[in-house]
Each structure stands twice: as structure tokens, then as C-alpha cells.
Amino acid sequence: MPLFPVFVDLSEKNVLVVGGGKVATRKVQNLLVFTKKITIVAPSIRKELRALIKENRLSLRRRKFLASDLRNKDVVIVAVDDLKLQERIFTLCEKRKILCNSVDSPKFCNFIFPSLIVRDELVVGISTGGRAPALSKRIREFIEGCLPENVEAVLKKLAQEREKLPKGEKRQKYISELTEKLLPMKR
Numbered sequence: 480m481p482l483f484p485v486f487v488d489l490s491e492k493n494v495l496v497v498g499g500g501k502v503a504t505r506k507v508q509n510l511l512v513f514t515k516k517i518t519i520v521a522p523s524i525r526k527e528l529r530a531l532i533k534e535n536r537l538s539l540r541r542r543k544f545l546a547s548d549l550r551n552k553d554v555v556i557v558a559v560d561d562l563k564l565q566e567r568i569f570t571l572c573e574k575r576k577i578l579c580n581s582v583d584s585p586k587f588c589n590f591i592f593p594s595l596i597v598r599d600e601l602v603v604g605i606s607t608g609g610r611a612p613a614l615s616k617r618i619r620e621f622i623e624g625c626l627p628e629n630v631e632a633v634l635k636k637l638a639q640e641r642e643k644l645p646k647g648e649k650r651q652k653y654i655s656e657l658t659e660k661l662l663p664m665k666r
């Protein structure tokens with residue numbers, strides 16, 4: 480069965496990223512849009528990640544992973560080049576009911592990291608359930624290519640108009656029509 484997408488408020492959640500390499504750097508960069516409460520644990524940290532840690536005042540534990548690193552964590556990303564360690568951390572997370580994403584095997588994920596498009600509060604998340612990550616990336620590029628350039632302005636305008644009026648059928652009709660007018664479908 481395919482995976483159901485959920486849009487979660489991460490702003491107050493504590494995220495642990497295990498690993499400091501290329502993939503960890505990409506995950507941290509993407510996560511920073513959603514939360515600054517990120518801790519990184521790894522013996523070696525890539526230069527770009529070091530810069531992100533400094534800029535965003537993230538916590539850094541410069542050593543190998545310890546089970547105690549999971550204390551008070553809500554979400555864990557395991558971005559190491561060691562499948563056994565991914566399995567071990569995933570098992571620990573399952574016991575503690577922590578959300579865990581492992582970069583080397585969908586088997587050790589209880590959530591998948593999607594390919595992302597973020598335009599203010601408009602977020603597009605894409606996944607193939609772990610079957611073809613490069614396809615997720617390609618679909619992102621397709622969607623990016625056909626998203627209207629002014630989509631942020633349209634979102635802002637619609638949200639403002641929506642706030643001005645009380646809930647109900649009259650507003651529903653007005654907002655739906657305005658949306659179609661602001662973003663006419665090209666055929």
C-alpha cells in the first residue's frame with residue numbers, strides 16, 4: 480500500500496541527525512525550513528554542515544552515536560554509512576516510539592523524507608515509498624517547472640481575503656472563484 484502523507488508542525492520538536500556527511504547535510508538544510516531545534520551527532524562533520532551549524536546555532540556532539548542521544552528526541556534521521564548502526568538506531572526508536580528515518584533502507588524508516596518544494600506556506604512533498612528516490616527528485620523538477628512564478632503572492636492574497644470574511648458558503652464560493660481567476664488553467 481502507498482504511504483499516507485502528513486504535514487507535521489516540527490517547529491517545537493527536537494530532531495536528532497546522526498551523521499555529518501553529504502546526505503546529513505542535505506537533510507539538515509531541508510529541515511531548517513521547519514525547525515531550528517536540531518542536534519547533530521557525528522565524529523566528522525563536513526564543511527558545509529559546520530557552516531549551517533554555526534549560522535543556525537544548532538547543537539553539535541562531535542563523537543559517535545550513543546543511545547542516550549535519543550533522550551527527549553521526537554524525530555531521528557540516521558544519515559550514516561553503516562547499515563548495522565541504522566538498524567540498531569531504528570530498533571531503539573521503535574521501542575521509544577520515536578519517528579525514525581534511515582537513509583540507507585526504507586526497512587529502517589517509519590517515515591520517509593520526501594522530495595520538497597517550499598514556497599512560503601505552500602509545501603509539496605513527494606515520495607515513491609522508497610522505491611525510486613531519483614523519480615521523486617525528477618517529479619519535483621517537473622512540478623517546479625510548471626508552478627506559477629507568482630504562487631507566493633496568490634497564496635498571500637487568498638489568505639488575506641479569507642481572513643476578512645466569516646466562514647460559510649458565501650466565502651467558500653468567493654474564494655474558490657477568486658482562486659480560479661488568480662490562477663487560470665493553461666490548456
Ligand SMILES: C[C@@]1(CC(=O)O)c2cc3[nH]c(cc4nc(cc5[nH]c(cc(n2)[C@H]1CCC(=O)O)[C@@](C)(CC(=O)O)[C@@H]5CCC(=O)O)C(CC(=O)O)=C4CCC(=O)O)c(CCC(=O)O)c3CC(=O)O
Pocket residue numbers: 505506509580581582583584585588590591592593594595605606607608609610611612613615616619
Ligand atoms: C527511502 C529513502 C530514505 C530517506 O527518507 O532518506 C531513500 C533511500 C535511498 N536513496 C538512495 C539513493 C538516492 N537518493 C537520491 C535522492 C533523494 N533521496 C530522497 C529520499 C529517500 N531516499 C527516501 C525515499 C524517497 C521516496 O520515497 O522516493 C530524497 C527524495 C529526499 C532527500 O534525501 O533529501 C532525495 C531527492 C531530493 C531532491 O533533489 O528533490 C538519489 C538521487 C540524487 O541524489 O541525485 C539517489 C541515487 C539514485 C538511486 O539510487 O535511486 C539509496 C541508495 C544509496 C546507495 O546506492 O548507496 C537509498 C537506500 C535504498 O534505496 O535502499
Ligand SMILES: NC(=O)C1=CN([C@@H]2O[C@H](COP(=O)(O)OP(=O)(O)OC[C@H]3O[C@@H](n4cnc5c(N)ncnc54)[C@H](O)[C@@H]3O)[C@@H](O)[C@H]2O)C=CC1
Pocket residue numbers: 497498499500501502503520521522523524525542543544558559560561564581582583612
Ligand atoms: N537517502 C538518500 O537520499 C541517500 C542515501 N545514501 C546513503 O547514505 C549514506 C551516507 O552517505 P554520505 O552522507 O554520502 O556518507 P559520508 O561518508 O559522507 O558520511 C557518513 C557520516 O556518518 C558519520 N558516522 C559514521 N559512524 C558514525 C557513528 N557511529 N555515529 C555517528 N556518526 C557516524 C561519519 O562521521 C560521517 O559524517 C550512505 O550509506 C549512502 O549509501 C546515498 C545517497 C542518497
